[in-house]
Amino acid sequence: MRSIRYREAVREALLEEMDRDEAVFLMGEEVGHYQGAYKVSEGLLAQFGEKRVIDTPIAEAGFAGIGIGAAMTGLRPVIEFMTWNFSFVAFDQIISNAAKIYQMSGGKITVPIVFRGPNGAAKQVGAQHSHAVSPFYVSIPGIWVAIPSTPRDAKGLLKTAIRDDNPVVFLEGETLYNVKGDVPETDDDELIPFGKARIAREGDGCTIVAWGSPYYTALEAAEELAKDGIECEVVDPRTLRPLDIETIVESVKKTNRCVIVHEHWPYGGPGAEIADQVQRRAFDYLDAPIERVASLDLPMPYATNLETLVLPTVPRVVEAVRKATYAR
Amino acid sequence: MTTIRRFEEESARAYAQGKIGGFLHLYIGQEAIAVGAAHALRDGDHVFQTYRDHGIALALGMTPRAGMAELFGKDTGCSRGLGGSMHFFDVENGFFGGWGIVGGHLALAAGAAFKSKYLNDGKVTICFFGEGATNIGGFHEAMSLAGLWKLPIVFVCENNQYAMGTPMSRTSAIEDLTLKAAGYGMIGDRFEGHDIDTTTSRLQLAVDRARNGGGPTFIEVQTYRFRGHSMSDPAKYRSRAELEERKKSDPCHIARTRLMEAGITEDQLDDIDVEIDTQIDDAIKFANESPPASEAFMHNSVYAPSLITDPHRYDPTNGGQA
Numbered sequence: 081m082r083s084i085r086y087r088e089a090v091r092e093a094l095l096e097e098m099d100r101d102e103a104v105f106l107m108g109e110e111v112g113h114y115q116g117a118y119k120v121s122e123g124l125l126a127q128f129g130e131k132r133v134i135d136t137p138i139a140e141a142g143f144a145g146i147g148i149g150a151a152m153t154g155l156r157p158v159i160e161f162m163t164w165n166f167s168f169v170a171f172d173q174i175i176s177n178a179a180k181i182y183q184m185s186g187g188k189i190t191v192p193i194v195f196r197g198p199n200g201a202a203k204q205v206g207a208q209h210s211h212a213v214s215p216f217y218v219s220i221p222g223i224w225v226a227i228p229s230t231p232r233d234a235k236g237l238l239k240t241a242i243r244d245d246n247p248v249v250f251l252e253g254e255t256l257y258n259v260k261g262d263v264p265e266t267d268d269d270e271l272i273p274f275g276k277a278r279i280a281r282e283g284d285g286c287t288i289v290a291w292g293s294p295y296y297t298a299l300e301a302a303e304e305l306a307k308d309g310i311e312c313e314v315v316d317p318r319t320l321r322p323l324d325i326e327t328i329v330e331s332v333k334k335t336n337r338c339v340i341v342h343e344h345w346p347y348g349g350p351g352a353e354i355a356d357q358v359q360r361r362a363f364d365y366l367d368a369p370i371e372r373v374a375s376l377d378l379p380m381p382y383a384t385n386l387e388t389l390v391l392p393t394v395p396r397v398v399e400a401v402r403k404a405t406y407a408r
Numbered sequence: 409m410t411t412i413r414r415f416e417e418e419s420a421r422a423y424a425q426g427k428i429g430g431f432l433h434l435y436i437g438q439e440a441i442a443v444g445a446a447h448a449l450r451d452g453d454h455v456f457q458t459y460r461d462h463g464i465a466l467a468l469g470m471t472p473r474a475g476m477a478e479l480f481g482k483d484t485g486c487s488r489g490l491g492g493s494m495h496f497f498d499v500e501n502g503f504f505g506g507w508g509i510v511g512g513h514l515a516l517a518a519g520a521a522f523k524s525k526y527l528n529d530g531k532v533t534i535c536f537f538g539e540g541a542t543n544i545g546g547f548h549e550a551m552s553l554a555g556l557w558k559l560p561i562v563f564v565c566e567n568n569q570y571a572m573g574t575p576m577s578r579t580s581a582i583e584d585l586t587l588k589a590a591g592y593g594m595i596g597d598r599f600e601g602h603d604i605d606t607t608t609s610r611l612q613l614a615v616d617r618a619r620n621g622g623g624p625t626f627i628e629v630q631t632y633r634f635r636g637h638s639m640s641d642p643a644k645y646r647s648r649a650e651l652e653e654r655k656k657s658d659p660c661h662i663a664r665t666r667l668m669e670a671g672i673t674e675d676q677l678d679d680i681d682v683e684i685d686t687q688i689d690d691a692i693k694f695a696n697e698s699p700p701a702s703e704a705f706m707h708n709s710v711y712a713p714s715l716i717t718d719p720h721r722y723d724p725t726n727g728g729q730a
């Protein structure tokens with residue numbers, strides 16, 4: 081194990097997969113000469129050349145579609161959205177084409193493609209640039225959705241995503257690129273399967289399900305609560321589709337409480353889906369209603385005093401756990 | 409133009425001090441275009457711009473106070489601190505926004521022009537965007553519809569040579585962007601945008617054409633941004649020599665020369681500069697002292713006052729307002 085940044089972990093996954101498979105290429109805005117808007121693809125152009133690290137004009141619908149077409153006919157594209165906010169202009173390509181091709185072709189055509197890029201609010205980038213997009217993509221059958229929180233998960237999940245024969249929406253945390261964490265040595269070739277949650281912290285007081293940036297908010301809240309004797313179990317689903325509901329339900333059966341923390345809006349989405357599945361599968365075990373801590377139901381305001389109110393915070397998670405454990 | 413230049417310089421400073429957050433895209437080097445456009449327009453006309461929107465907002469009459477307070481995230485800002493640098497709005501002065509998604513606002517501008525045709529109100533719309541935007545679908549669909557329906561609009565492509573770090577040679581198969589307009593049956597014009605006299609007169613021609621029923625025009629103005637794409641871009645993709653060469657045609661210097669040719673003295677110009685400095689200092693002070701963006705307003709900012717529970721209140725004779 082060595083400690084590397086999330087950004088480097090993503091980069092290593094790209095590098096290793098491109099190295100082992102000639103069919104894998106990276107395409108997107110500023111991925112080559114600029115070395116990536118977030119420096120994720122640093123050095124890849126020098127290593128693989130312009131044939132495989134391809135700078136595009138600003139044309140998301142076009143290059144998403146080109147990626148899908150290339151995937152249908154034998155290549156394994158990795159398409160980078162500079163941020164997921166810009167994927168909406170390509171949404172039709174993903175929902176109408178990528179997600180449908182395998183079924184519509186009677187199982188004849190596969191679409192081994194990864195769409196990846198930074199997701200979620202950064203700091204003060206306003207209403208049009210702060211989307212946490214998982215609810216939109218996770219609702220589409222035919223697409224997998226991965227959302228790694230740690231460098232190790234980012235690397236292992238991305239390698240799996242690139243090798244899979246289905247379209248994968250791979251949501252990196254825009255605020256997580258500098259996070260450091262342990263990652264196995266490069267020759268380990270660690271592949272993390274989809275649909276396997278990770279228990280980040282054990283406890284019997286309350287289950288907290290969290291992913292993406294708020295995963296760290298949840299861990300911090302858990303430490304805070306531990307001081308008052310409430311030991312939380314923090315579960316990171318790692319992929320939202322497929323969703324490892326078993327691990328979450330097992331945890332809730334142990335703790336009898338459940339708090340779900342996420343950055344996307346509260347209406348619908350994976351937060352609501354998990355709450356629904358937990359209440360049906362673990363109804364007899366729940367000692368309190370399931371609580372959810374989400375972004376407020378608003379477009380993101382620019383001003384920093386308001387942005388901090390909108391995003392999930394440690395105090396909000398602490399309060400939700402206290403409520404679920406009747407500890408306040 | 410100097411007001412814009414000084415406003416941008418001070419925003420960069422305030423950004424470095426952490427008073428401004430998020431993305432900040434400066435207009436330094438492109439001032440002659442916004443100011444030329446503002447001259448060519450009349451009250452009541454409509455303007456749409458990208459996130460690089462401070463210049464045109466000020467040119468159309470927004471006060472530096474309202475702009476700076478927005479950048480500082482204050483309730484007194486032009487968008488009450490909710491929009492930020494990329495989303496200035498000033499409807500009273502005809503400014504319908506700074507927009508963040510490349511290509512996304514072109515159809516909106518065409519929509520404003522559609523309104524003018526629908527109501528026959530004699531107004532013109534100008535829509536600004538970068539050369540990078542001419543590669544996205546939103547550009548082509550808006551141009552196609554505006555050309556088809558002969559809408560009273562002027563599309564102004566501010567070709568500052570780079571889309572973020574990518575030079576145009578790597579984003580467009582053709583160099584003369586007016587060729588893209590030809591396919592939509594639209595008149596094209598193309599010129600350098602450093603001289604305020606040129607930008608004003610050429611934009612005036614297109615605006616007049618639109619106002620007189622001559623349909624839309626696509627204009628490629630060649631310009632250059634003296635700073636990085638945004639504050640987080642060190643602009644390593646271009647050489648110092650290139651930048652220095654471009655700075656020789658600094659639109660603010662050219663404007664100064666033009667004014668002196670017109671008989672204004674150096675002393676008079678210096679006095680104006682001092683006045684502008686005072687105004688910008690005042691804007692910074694105002695922004696610093698203003699109350700923060702309002703939480704109460706944020707909660708009321710999602711929907712306009714709505715009559716869905718009482719639809720009978722709709723009154724078409726009152727512009728649809730309840």
Ligand SMILES: Cc1ncc(C[n+]2csc(CCOP(=O)(O)OP(=O)(O)O)c2C)c(N)n1
Pocket residue numbers: 109138140162166169458460508509510511537538539540541542566568570571572637
């Ligand atoms: C659809 C979309 N894709 C990507 C981006 C990220 N982005 C913001 S500005 C920009 C470059 C735009 O260049 P250009 O259109 O030439 O305008 P300039 O900034 O030079 O004025 C990019 C890629 C975006 N905002 N929207």
